[in-house]
Amino acid sequence: DAGVTQSPTHLIKTRGQQVTLRCSPKSGHDTVSWYQQALGQGPQFIFQYYEEEERQRGNFPDRFSGHQFPNYSSELNVNALLLGDSALYLCASSLGVLGQPQHFGDGTRLSIL
Amino acid sequence: AQRVTQPEKLLSVFKGAPVELKCNYSYSGSPELFWYVQYSRQRLQLLLRHISRESIKGFTADLNKGETSFHLKKPFAQEEDSAMYYCALHAGGTSYGKLTFGQGTILTVHP
Numbered sequence: 001d002a003g004v005t006q007s008p009t010h011l012i013k014t015r016g017q018q019v020t021l022r023c024s025p026k027s028g029h030d031t032v033s034w035y036q037q038a039l040g041q042g043p044q045f046i047f048q049y050y051e052e053e054e055r056q057r058g059n060f061p062d063r064f065s066g067h068q069f070p071n072y073s074s075e076l077n078v079n080a081l082l083l084g085d086s087a088l089y090l091c092a093s094s095l096g097v098l099g100q101p102q103h104f105g106d107g108t109r110l111s112i113l
Numbered sequence: 114a115q116r117v118t119q120p121e122k123l124l125s126v127f128k129g130a131p132v133e134l135k136c137n138y139s140y141s142g143s144p145e146l147f148w149y150v151q152y153s154r155q156r157l158q159l160l161l162r163h164i165s166r167e168s169i170k171g172f173t174a175d176l177n178k179g180e181t182s183f184h185l186k187k188p189f190a191q192e193e194d195s196a197m198y199y200c201a202l203h204a205g206g207t208s209y210g211k212l213t214f215g216q217g218t219i220l221t222v223h224p
Contacts, residue, residue: 003156004156031210033210033211033212035212035214040216041216041217042117042119042199042201042214042215042216042217043157043199043212043214044214045211045212045213048209048210048211050209050210055209055210056207056208056209056210056211058211090157092212094210097209097210098205098209098210099210100145100147100162100203100210101147101159101162102159102210102212103158103159104149104156104157104158105156106156107156
């Protein structure tokens with residue numbers, strides 16, 4: 001079992017562009033959560049998807065959106081990129097909407113120029 | 114709103130010395146607390162959770178609701194314990210699966 005897989009590993013974009021990050025959950029998991037980790041900070045919760053619906057959202061603007069597919073994989077989309085969006089984006093999966101613990105992927109490093 | 118505070122950004126100890134990584138939280142309900150660890154070049158992984166009440170790799174943590182703390186302890190640190198440690202809180206209920214993390218503590222164990 002490869003666990004949680006994320007793609008791409010690294011991404012470089014310029015301000016104003018749009019980006020899509022992808023996540024496949026650990027086998028047997030049905031819930032995906034996304035976190036943003038700025039340099040030197042702990043992960044910050046963006047949102048969680050369960051049964052293809054956004055169930056909970058953190059303090060992030062509408063530029064951040066997501067989707068969950070029937071196979072439980074998920075995408076994180078960020079529009080109108082800002083320099084401050086540069087961060088490591090982590091995907092975590094779990095079983096059930098309240099399920100703990102969460103299993104994390106390696107993350108996607110997003111750099112905005 | 115929930116908050117997790119890890120007051121020490123850096124912690125250095127010598128091999129064989131006791132180590133304690135501090136974690137304080139603010140939440141009015143009954144939280145579930147976790148310690149996650151990230152070793153060099155590895156992904157974030159669960160170290161332990163308070164409801165399990167078990168010792169992992171010699172580490173223990175006790176939830177103190179009176180002091181709203183969940184400090185991580187190990188009596189004899191090993192070099193392989195050097196890593197970044199995050200304390201995290203799950204409020205449950207309407208928070209769904211949201212985890213609130215502290216800023217992390219970098220533990221360095223010197224030989």
